[in-house]
Amino acid sequence: MTITLAVGKETKKFSQTDNLLCVLLLLGDIVGLLLSLSLFLWLRLNQYLNSFDPLIYLFFFLVFAGLYLADTYHPDTQIAGLRAPFRILISNVVVGSIIAALIYFTGVWGKDLVLKRGILLPSLGIFTIWAMGSRIWAAKWVRSQAQHSRWLILGAGKKAILFSKTFLEHSSLGRLVVLAIAEPNTNELAKSNRVFVGSLNDLPQWSQQPWSGVIVTTPMELSGAEIQQLMQLRLSGVSIYGIPDICETLWQKLPSFLLQDNWLAFGAGFNLAGDSISQKLKRLLDIILAWSLFLFLSPLMLLVVLAIKLDSPGPVLYTQMRTGLEGKPFRVYKFRSMYQDAEKRGVQWANERDPRITRFGRWLRLTRIDELPQILNVLWGEMSLIGPRPERPEFDIKLRQEIPYYDLRYVIKPGITGWAQVMYPYGASVEDAYEKLAYDLYYIKNYSLALDLAIIFKTIRVVLLGKGR
Numbered sequence: 479m480t481i482t483l484a485v486g487k488e489t490k491k492f493s494q495t496d497n498l499l500c501v502l503l504l505l506g507d508i509v510g511l512l513l514s515l516s517l518f519l520w521l522r523l524n525q526y527l528n529s530f531d532p533l534i535y536l537f538f539f540l541v542f543a544g545l546y547l548a549d550t551y552h553p554d555t556q557i558a559g560l561r562a563p564f565r566i567l568i569s570n571v572v573v574g575s576i577i578a579a580l581i582y583f584t585g586v587w588g589k590d591l592v593l594k595r596g597i598l599l600p601s602l603g604i605f606t607i608w609a610m611g612s613r614i615w616a617a618k619w620v621r622s623q624a625q626h627s628r629w630l631i632l633g634a635g636k637k638a639i640l641f642s643k644t645f646l647e648h649s650s651l652g653r654l655v656v657l658a659i660a661e662p663n664t665n666e667l668a669k670s671n672r673v674f675v676g677s678l679n680d681l682p683q684w685s686q687q688p689w690s691g692v693i694v695t696t697p698m699e700l701s702g703a704e705i706q707q708l709m710q711l712r713l714s715g716v717s718i719y720g721i722p723d724i725c726e727t728l729w730q731k732l733p734s735f736l737l738q739d740n741w742l743a744f745g746a747g748f749n750l751a752g753d754s755i756s757q758k759l760k761r762l763l764d765i766i767l768a769w770s771l772f773l774f775l776s777p778l779m780l781l782v783v784l785a786i787k788l789d790s791p792g793p794v795l796y797t798q799m800r801t802g803l804e805g806k807p808f809r810v811y812k813f814r815s816m817y818q819d820a821e822k823r824g825v826q827w828a829n830e831r832d833p834r835i836t837r838f839g840r841w842l843r844l845t846r847i848d849e850l851p852q853i854l855n856v857l858w859g860e861m862s863l864i865g866p867r868p869e870r871p872e873f874d875i876k877l878r879q880e881i882p883y884y885d886l887r888y889v890i891k892p893g894i895t896g897w898a899q900v901m902y903p904y905g906a907s908v909e910d911a912y913e914k915l916a917y918d919l920y921y922i923k924n925y926s927l928a929l930d931l932a933i934i935f936k937t938i939r940v941v942l943l944g945k946g947r
Contacts, residue, residue, distance in 0.1 A: 499620070500551040503612060504542075510608035511541060514601040522597055537598065540576060544569035545609070547939050553616035562617065563610040570606045574599055627652025630684060632704075633695030634658035634667075634675075637736050641693070641721050642667055644733070651728065652690060657681055681707050691717045693724050730901065731916035732923065734883040742883075747923035751889045756925070763930075764863050768856040779850055782813055782842070789838040792818035795851055800868035803891045807871055808860045811851035815839030845941050852894045864930050865893025866918040869911075877911050884911075887918045890925075897921035897929070900936035 515534070519525050548565040549555065555562070577598060629645075631638055634656055645651055646667075656664055657678045664675045676684070685707045692711055694700075700708075712718050719727065721736050722745070742748070750756055783794050796814040799807050816834045835843065842848040855861040861868070866887040869877065878884045898917035902910075921929065 499553075499616060503551050503553070503616060506612050507542065507545065507605075507609055508538075510612070511538065511601070511605045514605040514608065515597070517604070518597045518601045537577065540573050541570070541602070541605070544573045546935070547942055549939065550609070550613065553613040554620045562613040566609045566613065567606060570602055570609075574602050577602075627690040628687070629654050630687075630689050630692045631656045631695070632658070632678060632681070632692065632700075634664045635695050637721055637738075638693075638695040639664075639667065640733075641725070641736060642673070644725075645728075646670055646672060648728075655684060657684065678704070685711055689716050691719055691724065693719045693721060695721065725916075726920060726923070730897075730920055731913075732919040733916045734881055734886075734912065734919065737883055737919075745923075748889075750922060750925040759927075760862060760930075761859070763927075764856050767863055768853050771850075772853050772857075775850060778847070779813075782847060782850075785838050786814055786836075790817055790836045799871055800892065801871050801874050801888060802860055802868055803888060805885065805888050808855070808868075810861075810868060811854055813842055813848040813851060815842045815848045846895075846937075847941075849894050856894065860891070862891040862893045864896055864933050865891050866896050866921070867899060867914070868892035873911075877908065880908055881912055881915060883919070884915060886922065887915060890922055895933060895937040895940075897933055900933055900940055 515537075516526065545551070545566065548569040550562045550566050550569065553562045560568070581598075629652060631642065631654055638656070638658075642654060642656065645654060652672075654667075654673045656667060656673060656675045657680060658664060658675070659678050667673045668675045681704055689711070692708065694708070708718055720741065722732055722738075722741050725736060726732055750760075786794050792814060794814060796812050796816070797809050798812070800810045802808045815836060816839055817836055839848070852861060856863055874884075896918065897920060898914040901917050902913050921933075
């Protein structure tokens with residue numbers, strides 16, 4: 479008897495928990511900043527905060543933009559070795575410096591209640607302590623939740639072992655109990671102190687335990703009694719996942735080596751390619767935003783053209799053949815970031831310290847400004863603003879042979895930015911292509927305007943923090 483998993487809203491349980499934590503931190507920051515401003519206004523001037531003062535909104539915008547760009551709403555992550563409290567400190571120091579400079583150069587110091595001496599910057603200082611304390615508490619809560627998290631895996635086939643190894647790389651996810659009919663694959667897992675390996679025959683006893691979720695290896699054969707046990711677990715509030723579904727829920731990606739034809743055929747999502755209304759709406763937004771970006775960024779692009787000319791000899795624009803929608807090749811345009819004739823030795827991936835990249839070109843790649851001419855590709859209908867990055871046909875041949883379901887990334891138009899670009903650091907290898915495809919498949923499966931909006935905000939962060947290459 480083969481079990482068919484039905485996973486719907488419950489598959490979002492853990493991502494919703496993360497989102498709830500982010501919302502709570504944001505609400506806490508809003509309250510903290512309001513209280514800090516109100517406190518110093520009352521102490522210094524014996525007055526109350528005027529919610530209609532436009533300068534308050536500017537102050538709030540700068541503070542929260544800095545917190546977002548520093549990625550402070552994921553309290554247990556590190557960026558460049560810095561945890562969230564230290565990123566908050568750096569962000570607020572920068573914001574405070576910007577505010578002080580604006581006040582000094584515009585000459586508005588003391589003309590507004592909020593801008594009087596001893597109010598704005600001290601309020602920011604108190605708020606910084608508040609925000610750092612909330613992240614320390616949130617990080618401890620996340621870790622305590624992980625210590626009590628236990629996941630039950632039924633089956634120990636090849637895909638289950640691959641998933642388990644990936645799971646164990648994330649220390650914040652808790653422990654595993656793997657129940658399987660005696661399989662040698664489990665020997666390596668049993669060496670970890672975060673894994674217990676048992677027999678599938680013991681499922682009735684284990685089903686009485688509290689679980690964060692149950693992961694069923696598919697396809698696998700379960701008896702009627704075992705399916706009854708799973709049904710009881712689900713009715714008691716425990717979510718039942720297939721391997722692709724749990725990867726999607728925990729990591730917002732779909733590793734292609736864990737996918738199967740039947741899951742792709744019968745699973746939910748992947749609607750963008752066949753939804754003409756969504757495609758037309760996405761195309762309309764592409765045209766509006768592309769023209770807006772072109773007009774707004776024209777002065778910057780003119781400066782880039784001049785800088786490229788001064789930095790090294792050669793043309794300003796660089797063109798390459800890339801693979802587009804349904805595998806059709808097209809010519810993509812970029813600002814030249816390499817020396818002329820950089821590929822005279824043949825096509826090759828760029829690396830971190832690539833000697834072919836010019837001095838100014840390195841900065842172009844860090845900020846991803848070299849991609850701006852692709853706005854023309856968007857206007858011509860060859861690309862979208864958001865979608866999987868188009869790859870070179872020469873690389874596609876190799877990647878198609880080594881990566882399962884690789885061509886799925888071309889069922890929609892490629893994009894200037896995408897979920898893979900904002901979630902995964904730049905990579906130039908087959909292994910990196912595996913990871914980028916996992917994020918691309920997540921985007922294709924879960925496409926929505928809300929997801930596009932999230933990618934836009936994350937792209938702004940990537941550009942401002944210089945995370946490209």
